[in-house]
Amino acid sequence: MPGGAPGPASAPSDLPPAHLWRYVGEGAAHVALAFTASPDVGPFASFAGKVLRLPKRAADHPGSANPGQEARDLQKLAFVGEIIAPLIGAQYIQQSVPIRTTPEFRRQVAAAIRPLRPAARLSGSTLPPGINPLELPGDDDPDLGPCGLSSVTMATLYDDLTLLPDSCCPGGGSTLAFEVKPKWGFMPASPFVASAAAGTLSASVLEEPAPIREQRRLLKSRVCRGCMHRNLKAKAGPGPDLPGEGLGDYCGTDLFSGNEAHIHATLLDIARAPRNNLRLFIDGDQRPLGDLDSAELDTGLDLAAALGIVARILAFRQDSNAMAHHPCDLMFRLAQAQFLTDVIDIEGALELCPELFERTIGALMSLAPAQPSAPFDLSRLSQPLPVLKAPLCGQDLDSLAAALALPALAKEGDSGQAHSMAEWRRDVLEDITHLLLADTLAGAPSPVAVDFARSLTVADLLGDRIRYLRKLTCAATLKDCSVYVTFQVRCCSAPRSGAEESPPCTGASSGVLPLPDGREVVWRVQVADLDFKSLVARSARWLSLDHLIARRYGEANPAVLERARHLAKQPRCLWSRV
Numbered sequence: 001m002p003g004g005a006p007g008p009a010s011a012p013s014d015l016p017p018a019h020l021w022r023y024v025g026e027g028a029a030h031v032a033l034a035f036t037a038s039p040d041v042g043p044f045a046s047f048a049g050k051v052l053r054l055p056k057r058a059a060d061h062p063g064s065a066n067p068g069q070e071a072r073d074l075q076k077l078a079f080v081g082e083i084i085a086p087l088i089g090a091q092y093i094q095q096s097v098p099i100r101t102t103p104e105f106r107r108q109v110a111a112a113i114r115p116l117r118p119a120a121r122l123s124g125s126t127l128p129p130g131i132n133p134l135e136l137p138g139d140d141d142p143d144l145g146p147c148g149l150s151s152v153t154m155a156t157l158y159d160d161l162t163l164l165p166d167s168c169c170p171g172g173g174s175t176l177a178f179e180v181k182p183k184w185g186f187m188p189a190s191p192f193v194a195s196a197a198a199g200t201l202s203a204s205v206l207e208e209p210a211p212i213r214e215q216r217r218l219l220k221s222r223v224c225r226g227c228m229h230r231n232l233k234a235k236a237g238p239g240p241d242l243p244g245e246g247l248g249d250y251c252g253t254d255l256f257s258g259n260e261a262h263i264h265a266t267l268l269d270i271a272r273a274p275r276n277n278l279r280l281f282i283d284g285d286q287r288p289l290g291d292l293d294s295a296e297l298d299t300g301l302d303l304a305a306a307l308g309i310v311a312r313i314l315a316f317r318q319d320s321n322a323m324a325h326h327p328c329d330l331m332f333r334l335a336q337a338q339f340l341t342d343v344i345d346i347e348g349a350l351e352l353c354p355e356l357f358e359r360t361i362g363a364l365m366s367l368a369p370a371q372p373s374a375p376f377d378l379s380r381l382s383q384p385l386p387v388l389k390a391p392l393c394g395q396d397l398d399s400l401a402a403a404l405a406l407p408a409l410a411k412e413g414d415s416g417q418a419h420s421m422a423e424w425r426r427d428v429l430e431d432i433t434h435l436l437l438a439d440t441l442a443g444a445p446s447p448v449a450v451d452f453a454r455s456l457t458v459a460d461l462l463g464d465r466i467r468y469l470r471k472l473t474c475a476a477t478l479k480d481c482s483v484y485v486t487f488q489v490r491c492c493s494a495p496r497s498g499a500e501e502s503p504p505c506t507g508a509s510s511g512v513l514p515l516p517d518g519r520e521v522v523w524r525v526q527v528a529d530l531d532f533k534s535l536v537a538r539s540a541r542w543l544s545l546d547h548l549i550a551r552r553y554g555e556a557n558p559a560v561l562e563r564a565r566h567l568a569k570q571p572r573c574l575w576s577r578v
């Protein structure tokens with residue numbers, strides 16, 4: 001990969017034994033291990049510089065034609081190459097190699113890494129800490145257990161994105177890598193956001209009082225999801241990363257602004273309260289932010305200077321000349337792709353397809369009453385409301401789930417209920433591909449993207465439901481990925497002629513930036529964690545979280561709500577610097 005189907009999985013016998021791997025870190029769904037190269041690796045020398053990503057739970061799979069976990073994992077990798085790569089650019093996608101593991105390997109790894117894992121990750125909860133599970137339904141995931149590593153055999157091998165290949169910077173000094181989890185880079189433009197006019201299901205099915213809907217509509221058009229979500233996380237207490245830390249005061253959409261100064265200021269703000277949004281690695285080892293000792297490093301950079309370099313690499317809105325010399329358009333493409341795939345918003349999923357929410361509608365309804373702490377009657381979960389008994393899509397839940405399940409690889413396309421990758425490519429990419437690179441310098445989302453979203457009427461959206469639900473599925477992936485900016489500082493090897501030299505890392509987005517002191521930075525930008533997320537499995541959680549985030553933000557910030565009422569609608573977050 002990227003592009004095309006992955007090869008067959010390597011056999012477990014090809015995998016170096018557990019003691020040759022060290023714990024790097026983990027998110028909610030995977031544990032990452034880095035290969036520890038040492039003189040005795042012998043037959044495993046080719047694993048040097050690789051990271052093994054082990055699943056902690058079975059991949060989302062509702063609705064697939066049950067091809068088996070291993071085939072599903074190959075489909076997952078193909079989804080990244082065939083659908084996600086064209087959205088953000090194949091040059092940003094890392095190579096992946098599926099590899100099978102044995103139960104013994106996983107048991108040994110689980111035992112070895114246990115003391116190193118954050119307590120909150122060991123508990124295996126998918127809910128924000130402190131949130132009542134009755135208030136916010138979790139994923140329907142029978143495989144999730146307290147042990148931490150699931151019974152899934154397949155793992156994936158990637159390049160260690162915190163390192164650069166030796167060929168990039170022969171004899172170079174320390175490699176610095178920042179992992180940025182930028183989350184959402186846009187404000188929703190969907191006609192379904194808390195709309196009573198467009199579709200009245202959220203009003204009628206959820207029995208949501210009009211003032212609550214109006215409050216959500218106001219907030220979602222004026223305060224970005226990240227700013228509101230941090231308020232909810234603050235209420236919930238410290239997260240799994242760096243417990244006890246504050247939440248910071250910044251707007252994540254500034255990371256997508258293209259403006260170097262704004263990106264730099266935002267990164268510095270995030271570094272004060274990084275949670276899972278910013279991590280630093282030096283020569284492959286994660287280090288606390290603030291631990292970048294310029295005296296100790298051969299780069300001579302402190303944290304502010306290093307983040308300045310990251311900002312320079314991620315900025316895209318200089319002028320057209322600068323773009324020619326500095327071709328990293330990732331943040332533009334990511335925001336643009338998020339916006340263009342999220343045209344219905346999760347609230348639109350309810351309007352387009354209430355069947356998705358049938359099982360959990362009761363939990364959603366519990367958010368609507370004026371007293372959020374009112375006891376919730378679980379029995380309502382098993383009593384679908386009358387309106388949901390008549391499927392509005394004209395499809396039963398099974399065929400709907402199949403249409404929204406992980407698409408099948410080409411050779412399986414016409415078997416059973418499986419829908420093919422080609423169908424998904426058509427639905428997700430066909431009408432937006434020409435917009436993805438439009439007008440980088442105007443910022444993201446670009447005016448043409450905004451015009452496109454506004455030109456879609458409720459009738460268009462309702463008339464082509466599967467297309468927009470599939471797009472929304474891709475948006476979920478794009479809103480949760482990680483961006484790795486990895487670089488080394490080196491002395492200028494040769495005088496520059498002004499002509500662009502070939503990129504230092506073949507196939508990846510990479511380049512060379514001059515520093516004012518005459519040295520230069522060799523950099524690479526890659527995106528990781530681009531897993532398929534099932535709308536069928538997660539839509540209820542996403543919708544509840546959406547409602548809860550806006551609800552709690554409004555309760556905690558009545559003054560902002562009041563201010564928002566009197567502001568003209570703007571495409572940016574109230575808290576962004578731009």
Ligand SMILES: O=P(O)(O)O[C@@H]1[C@@H](OP(=O)(O)O)[C@H](OP(=O)(O)O)[C@H](O)[C@H](OP(=O)(O)O)[C@H]1OP(=O)(O)O
Nearest residue numbers: 027028029030126181229276476480531533538545
């Ligand atoms: O819903 P969100 O925005 O809180 O995102 C979840 C992330 O929370 P965050 O807000 O980034 O701390 C969450 O991250 P953490 O566990 O908080 O580090 C996961 O990335 C989760 O995805 P998945 O279950 O691993 O596939 C993410 O869930 P999805 O929304 O991608 O389903």
Ligand SMILES: Nc1ncnc2c1ncn2[C@@H]1O[C@H](COP(=O)(O)OP(=O)(O)OP(=O)(O)O)[C@@H](O)[C@H]1O
Nearest residue numbers: 025026027028029030032051158159160161162529
């Ligand atoms: N290719 C890679 N190179 C280096 N480190 C990696 C790589 N992939 C993952 N990691 C490390 O492992 C950690 C967890 O990986 P990842 O983000 O893929 O987990 P996840 O459970 O899927 O995340 P999330 O909770 O965001 O869904 C990362 O924060 C990073 O430190």
